[in-house]
Amino acid sequence: MNQKVGREKARCVMVLGTTSGAGKSWLATALCRWYARQGFKVAPFKAQNMSNNARVVAGGEIGSAQYFQALAARAVPDVRMNPLLLKPERDTHSQVILMGQVNAELTGLPWRGRSERVWPQIAQALDELRAGNDIVVIEGAGSPAEINLMDSDIVNLRVARHADARCLLVTDIDRGGAFAHLYGTWALMPEADRARLAGFVLNKFRGDAALLAPAPERLRELTGVPTLATLPMWWQHGLPEEDGVFDERSTAGGEVRLTVAVVAYPRISNLDEFQPLKNVAGLRLRWARSPAELADADWIVLPGSKNTSGDLAWLRAQGLDRAVAEHAARGGAVLGICGGLQMLGEALIDPHGVDGNGPGLGVLPLVTVFEEDKTVRRREARFGALKGPWAALSEVPVRGYEIHHGRTAPHPAMAAVGDRAQPVMAHDLAWQNGQGNVLGLYLHGLFENPAVLQALFGARARTLEAVFDGLADHIDFHFEADALRSLIA
Template sequence: MVQGTTSDAGKSILVAGLCRVLARRGCRVAPFKPQNMALNSAVTVDGGEIGRAQALQAQACGLKPHTDMNPVLLKPTSDTGAQIIIHGHAVSHLDARAYHDYKTIAMEAVLESYRRLMQRYDYIVVEGAGSPAEINLRERDIANMGFAERVDCPVIIVADIDRGGVFAHLVGTLALLSDSEQDRVSGFVINKFRGDIGLLQPGNDWLENKTGKPVLGVLPYLQGLHLDAEDAIDTDQVLSHNAEVLTVAVPVFSRISNHTDFDALRLHPQVDLKFVGPGAKPPPADLIVLPGSKNVRMDLNWLRNNGWCESITRHLRYGGKVIGICGGFQMLGHGISDTEGIEGPPGFTQGLGWLDIETELRCQKQLRQAGGTLNIEASTERGSVDALVEGYEIHCGISSGAGLARPAVRLRDGRDDGAISADGRVLGTYLHGLFDQTASRDALLAWAGLRVAGEELDVAAVRERELNRLADVLENEIDCDALFPRSCS
């Protein structure tokens, strides 16, 4: 089990890399995260949803994502409440105090999934959540040491040296653990080191003498590592300065979800992707994309309070294009009704009115992998584009209205998805992964005004390349033979 001194210390990346190391050695290996709190999720092969990081880790193992890989997923809808997803499906909405009492039930779901994985795989690489040293969360813990103690699992603790204070993080974390928890810590991994490794060695020697635990490895800062983020938004880009560039603006809602939809645009050399947070003025852009949201009505109000309504009106008046994905699609309609209080207090919120639809939020979440053909006309440098798109749906809302007669996507299962405005400037869809395929991405960027075709960009191939790059680094910097002494069956 990989635990971290803090959130974003490198747990997800280390687990993904170790999974790929084992898979390349011919081992049957699976990732596992008992409890995840994240708004980036993926649809699984068994029709549920799990954290996006576990879907990436499954790919590292050569597996399709399965709900057993992340049996408990918490999707925050406010600062104090979250939707509770067990084995891939929403079962309740609880505030933090109520969920604390629910953890006993959640642990049984965790153990049930873990036992199933144990029967099928040689190795399970487990990811913790946050830090194991959160004193207020120790009781009934299912995410870190509570799980490790229950199943007798050895633990590695990883810390991010780029944040500063790495030795204090590691010593302090270990000191706050119980004696039995300290005993199961196999050693430390230091992540994101820059510079001369020799200058770090005195610190490592002191750490080992102080704690009696080995430093298993020091991982370098990997510049430009492009892998799906669990929750944090990655703003790193590589732009071409010798070609036309399309500017895309994305508001960062307070409950933005599935922002991995924009990874392909972030990697595109002819796209200047601008994530715009609260209080920042919406910038001039060729294309505005409204992303998904876990609390659509609240984030619609966020949009209004941060000046986006006027900016979108002006943007469309001067010929710009707008895309709404999932919650963003719902915002583009006439209104959103939540009579059952699915995402917050019951009520109705007026939409932006750019698409002739209305949306009603319902308890039953739509979860499916889906694909089809974009229903847009756009010419590209490659000529005629067969704009195939592959993605997935995760939404509670059901949309209706005359605008659906002009769908954005013709799905292969015979359904239509989304809507396009009568003037062809506004497009909405429930389909996540809209930009991942070359054909659909080129068509959408051409529709938005990019006159020069971009370079071929295969997002799946990028993930494969980066997973192998990560595994190569781990093989060089960590004694994986000592870490995984058991041969695979």
């Protein structure tokens, strides 16, 4: 039965955290699926996200976390679900994406100077989502108790007030100090905002929950806020990590038959697209930052980068350039995706000051020229005839997305003497070397295609639908009875 809250304005449930990495994205995704399964029309929302993991939707880019939350909610991903996206390019500089599009003016403004400029668009996006849905599940960022940022806040308490949201505060108990984190966050919040806290959530707990007593009750005496759930540590939930590289304990396990090493440079982007590999039994997925971590790899993957020339310089400083070149020379499988494809070529040419000039790794006879305009689009394509370790992908149809500056083409001088990369996909999306062991492509999302997994591994990884349902089942089991319904009562 379809249970409607009433379409005048959606009820809002907000997930706040005591720290980054406490479990906000994970819990918000689970809530999206849980409420959708109750028959509600649900949408996710995060006012501002800082991440180089982004997805292409109608209208431009949003953070990957909100993309997956939309799928969990059985909603069409929309730029209003993440109106402001910050993509770090250096430690002190980020590209600003407003309502899906790069905004050069905002990119040039100081951090604190942006807030009032972007708040009207953020508030409008949230209001529109509330008008068209029964429930909006909102994710905060960092902690709502960051008192140095409260005056310019546009993602935590200001959003909670605007949405009249009931809030959960989640903490990572595995880090230690969880009750102090919860109490300290509560204590630093303005008194009026404390009333929005409907419950605390302890995440990543190992052991017997009964041993936590009397701390939850004591915390309730101090704050008036109940602890609504103790969620156990769960490494293999199957949801892509939003902000960081994954822990190897979260892989599918089984006897290792294939080791895939992904080079984890400082400005790695779109790392969430490798989640399906984590769900393939017998495949070990490793993040590599040194030549030793590439030594026994069957595949080496150069992923996307938000600063290709900078990450290429870092790669050389670690000696990883030689390790990649030697692996390729031995006939080992190498895959470059987007920025990784650009690195595999002969040169990076930057006439507009977009990314930086520099020599490539020289593994593919290609050259990349960076352009001022950014390519952001979804793609449907088909591989042509491939050989070597990638031959199984021949004629396989794929769906994915492009997010990049620059155009890549065969190196003219090398092509003139017969050293030409072989195009293996239309629209200048993919090339292969003559030996067939090196493949470079611009298309993100390769391993999210079931046909690709079937061709390469002969087995199906867990589907996203199964992952979302597993998350909803998990919170349904571990939350206090009726707690999730009471949040929207």
